[in-house]
Amino acid sequence: MNSSTYYKARLARFYGTPDALSLPAVERARRILSHLEPVMVSSADEIPPQHRNLRTLFVTSFRGAPLAPCPGTRVHRCCNYYTVDLYAGCPLGCTYCIMQSYLESSPVTVYADPSPAIAAIRAQALADPLIPLRVGTGETGDSLLFDPLFDLTRRYIGELADLPNVYFEAKTKTAYVDHLLDVPQKGNAVIGFSVNVQQAATEEGASAPLRERIAAASRAAEAGFLVAFHFDPLFRMAEADYRAVAAQLAAAVPARQVAWVSLGSMRYTPGLRAHIDRPYIHDEFVGCADGKYRYIQRERVALYRAVVDALVEHFESRPPIYLCMESEAVWERVFGALPDEMPELEALFAGAPPRKEGQRCGR
Ligand code: SF4
Structure with a gap:
């Protein structure tokens, strides 16, 4: 589904704060969403309860912390990733989405003034120019x-492009990249791009089919972007098919343009389980020290190894x-090693908080 068709079919209401409604980004959206008349409110609290859902857009200028470390966990290896809030709330409807447990009755919020976040990223990057700064917008919604x-x-890409230590990532399950190709x-x-096997398509709601995401990755790479792939969440259902996905990725994007590949297995909090x-x-899942439930360790290791082996086999x-x-x-x-012992991860994990004695999770 192209983006205009999607917005017409899925968006029913448009609210915004007065400071946001005149921002250039919002004026652009208002022109495209000509079927929706924006309603001015002083905060999201003024949106009627029956409209607080994912068919409602709420635009506001940014008011919270502009840059924050990814909420890694006390017991797991931190990958030195920072996040900024850009779009909060996501109607794609993945059955495993953690946001179901805390953003149930909220509109899709758009933080339409990126200036404070861009300034915070620039300040941090310039303060430590030899430390790579990975920062993404996909923590609270699809980028x-x-x-x-x-x-x-x-705006993020253009205003951060002069900083060689900044890796700004837009993470998606859509194929909506074409508006960026001419940056x-x-x-x-x-x-x-989050990627998964075809069998998982029923768990990913209105996300783009895998072949469309891969085609979009190919277009982004051809236009000169670095591309990342996230196998997350890996399900136990289809080890062999994950190998096939790895082969498709390698055929679509040259290895030199792959910034990184992350792997994560299906996990849930007790709060998410209820949804x-x-x-x-x-x-079979077991409780881990961070309170989340995961496949037992040997199953996760087998899944990860299968994908890693396939990536190594297929990328040049x-x-x-x-x-x-x-x-x-x-x-x-x-x-067979920790990230700080793996030369190819040195650049990504440099600057990660040092490991503390005894900081191990056996599971
Ligand atoms: S795409 Fe991401 S944020 Fe959106 S529903 Fe799926 S898991 Fe949640």
């Missing part, structure tokens, strides 16, 4: 689902591959 409307990612200065901007009524949830040179929210025990069993 590109609403971006053809607001075109905010273009003149791309710097180290990364377009990241999932799908067959995969009845698999090995891209940086890392595990998301995993214990040191699992790192050692998958790679």
